[in-house]
Amino acid sequence: MKxxxxxxxxxxxxxxxxxxxxRHDAFAIREGGVSLWRLMRFEASVQLxxxxxxxSPIPRSQLLxxxxxxxxQFATARRxxxxxxxxSNSGLRDKRNGRYRDIYFDDLIDAVPGGALFSSLDAIGxxxxxxxxxxxxxxxxxxxxxxxxxxxxxxxxxxPSEASARLAQRISEGLGLDGFSASRxxxxxxxxxxxxxxxxxxxxxxxxxxxxxxNTGLFPLIAATRALGIPYxxxxxxxxxxxxxxxxxxxxxxxGVEGLLLPDRLAVFGQRDIxxxxxxxxxxxxxxxxxxxxxxxxxxxxxxxxFHTDPAMPVIxxxxxxxxxxxxxxxxxxxxxxxxxxxxxxxxxxxGYDGDGANYxxxxxxxxxxxxMPGDAAPxxxxxxxxxxxxxxxxxxxxxxxxxxxxxxxxxGLPGHASMAELVETGMARHVDTPEQLAxxxxxxxxxxxxxxxxxxxxxxxxxxxMLELLAxxxxxxx
Numbered sequence: 001m002k003x004x005x006x007x008x009x010x011x012x013x014x015x016x017x018x019x020x021x022x023r024h025d026a027f028a029i030r031e032g033g034v035s036l037w038r039l040m041r042f043e044a045s046v047q048l049x050x051x052x053x054x055x056s057p058i059p060r061s062q063l064l065x066x067x068x069x070x071x072x073q074f075a076t077a078r079r080x081x082x083x084x085x086x087x088s089n090s091g092l093r094d095k096r097n098g099r100y101r102d103i104y105f106d107d108l109i110d111a112v113p114g115g116a117l118f119s120s121l122d123a124i125g126x127x128x129x130x131x132x133x134x135x136x137x138x139x140x141x142x143x144x145x146x147x148x149x150x151x152x153x154x155x156x157x158x159x160p161s162e163a164s165a166r167l168a169q170r171i172s173e174g175l176g177l178d179g180f181s182a183s184r185x186x187x188x189x190x191x192x193x194x195x196x197x198x199x200x201x202x203x204x205x206x207x208x209x210x211x212x213x214x215n216t217g218l219f220p221l222i223a224a225t226r227a228l229g230i231p232y233x234x235x236x237x238x239x240x241x242x243x244x245x246x247x248x249x250x251x252x253x254x255x256g257v258e259g260l261l262l263p264d265r266l267a268v269f270g271q272r273d274i275x276x277x278x279x280x281x282x283x284x285x286x287x288x289x290x291x292x293x294x295x296x297x298x299x300x301x302x303x304x305x306x307f308h309t310d311p312a313m314p315v316i317x318x319x320x321x322x323x324x325x326x327x328x329x330x331x332x333x334x335x336x337x338x339x340x341x342x343x344x345x346x347x348x349x350x351x352g353y354d355g356d357g358a359n360y361x362x363x364x365x366x367x368x369x370x371x372x373m374p375g376d377a378a379p380x381x382x383x384x385x386x387x388x389x390x391x392x393x394x395x396x397x398x399x400x401x402x403x404x405x406x407x408x409x410x411x412x413g414l415p416g417h418a419s420m421a422e423l424v425e426t427g428m429a430r431h432v433d434t435p436e437q438l439a440x441x442x443x444x445x446x447x448x449x450x451x452x453x454x455x456x457x458x459x460x461x462x463x464x465x466x467m468l469e470l471l472a473x474x475x476x477x478x479x
Contacts, residue, residue, distance in 0.1 A: 007049065007050050009395070009419045011243045011419070013049045013243070014245075016175070017044065017048070021251065026170065027255045030255075030259055032189070035259045035260055036167045036189060038248075038260055039185075039188050041246070044175060044180065045245035056125075058122075063121065063146050066121065069143070070142070070144070077206050081116050081206055081209065082113070082210065082471075083208070084138075084206070084208045085115060085118070085213075086211060086218065087104050087119050088119055088120050088122040088215070089121050089122060089123060089126040090122050090123040090376075091104050091105075091119070093351070093376070099134040102133075104235060108467055109135065112471070117137040118140075125374070125376040141199075144202065145195070148195030148220070151190075151194040152187060155190075156186065160186040161186060161189075165185075168181055192219060196219075196221075197224075199220055200223075200227050203225070208230065211225050211233065212235055212267075215234075216240065216246040219261045222261045222262075231473075233263060234267065238397035240268065241276055242277060243419075248262070249281060250279065253284075262282060264287065265287050265470060267290075267291045267467075267470060269292060269296070269458060270290050270404075270459045272457050289470050290460045291463060291466040292461060294463045295380070295382050295401075296459045297463055299405040302383060302387070303386040303407065304406070309389055313344060314343050316344070316389065316442065317388040317391050317392070318345065319350070319385075320348065320350050320393075320396075321394060322350045324414050325359055328394075328414060329360075329363065331435050332370070333363055336363070336370065339439035344369065345371065348375065349374050350375050357372050357374070360372045381398065382401060382405060385398065386407065389407075389408075390407070390408050390410060391408070392438070394412050394415075394420075399420055400458055402450075403423075403428060405455070406455050408449065409428075409430075411423065411424055413431060413432060413434075
């Protein structure tokens with residue numbers, strides 16, 4: 001975050017980005033048939049938004065350990081997988097019977113034969129979960145990330161291409177962003193090129209027939225599937241709306257669909273996502289499918305079976321996001337001061353951006369009603385929300401998860417909250433401007449109810465059956 005500069009919501013940044021694309025024909029600048037702007041769009045959007053998000057770095061020793069492990073897995077690979085679920089270690093957040101399950105794919109692989117996991121390191125603090133995982137990945141693709149980063153820097157172009165220099169100049173002039181030099185754009189493309197090549201060899205070695213990926217922006221993996229002629233299905237990860245940096249507008253087609261590295265399908269959570277994405281590039285191409293989410297279904301079932309509110313001890317869960325920390329600390333401190341009644345106020349730390357949550361622990365030392373829960377600890381975030389009377393956050397995707405589970409949610413009026421304007425305007429979420437307003441809501445227990453119809457609108461029921469229908473579009477996984 002740049003000090004003194006405002007934090008912007010996604011819609012504000014999206015407007016600036018699309019205006020830039022129209023004025024500078026950004027998608028048309030290509031190298032090797034790939035839109036360079038497509039590779040840089042997310043990074044530019046994040047810098048414009050000015051969120052103070054900082055992931056704790058993964059120790060180099062852990063990254064290097066992936067190399068011999070991946071080499072062994074590659075050499076001894078069993079061939080012939082109907083589908084691969086591409087995930088990461090931070091997905092191991094569903095603890096059942098002493099084992100940690102991947103929240104995106106383990107339920108699917110248990111139910112539909114022929115699947116396996118590729119997984120990479122993307123967060124620290126999940127070592128115990130990884131050692132006690134329900135299913136070990138057949139390939140650690142951290143090695144692909146590390147190897148391509150080295151190859152791109154060592155074997156990449158010595159001087160930037162004309163296309164890289166042109167895009168860098170337009171980003172500087174059109175968006176006023178620092179740091180997007182021609183060398184940086186070129187390095188991004190060179191790493192992409194080698195990463196795609198490595199993924200292509202890995203997919204071919206394992207005999208993969210389709211790829212499901214629980215993340216956006218995995219462009220090298222998309223390129224690898226294109227080269228091999230196998231389908232690539234992106235599974236919605238968090239909130240993915242029209243203003244998300246990886247959600248392209250239809251205007252991107254003006255320079256051709258090829259080179260935009262779009263997934264063959266985007267599997268979204270529910271009808272609400274189908275409707276709001278209908279006017280995007282993927283909506284225009286007819287590539288949207290609603291499938292639900294297994295973790296939400298489990299959370300919903302848990303709430304229905306086991307949650308009983310205690311009028312004398314309400315449970316409020318705040319999911320942190322790792323930004324606007326000073327404002328959040330002040331809000332929570334003033335809320336607790338304004339509310340003298342008993343409660344459990346749980347702060348669930350973001351697994352990647354909050355570290356040890358020392359700022360929240362300092363508040364807990366003063367007020368025992370505040371409980372700090374690490375993002376990688378059991379029970380899972382969805383279980384915690386399911387057992388809460390009220391969920392609160394700023395612009396977390398947990399607002400949507402909470403509605404899917406059936407727990408009322410409230411949006412705190414802090415920097416970045418405008419991203420949740422739709423939920424507030426439609427009455428799906430309450431808007432809370434001040435600590436005193438939240439204290440009054442808790443005192444009156446005035447947080448409302450979430451209906452079954454609302455939950456299903458956000459997250460379609462029947463995840464496994466829906467995934468089978470989707471896989472059947474390529475005659476995969478239906479036997």
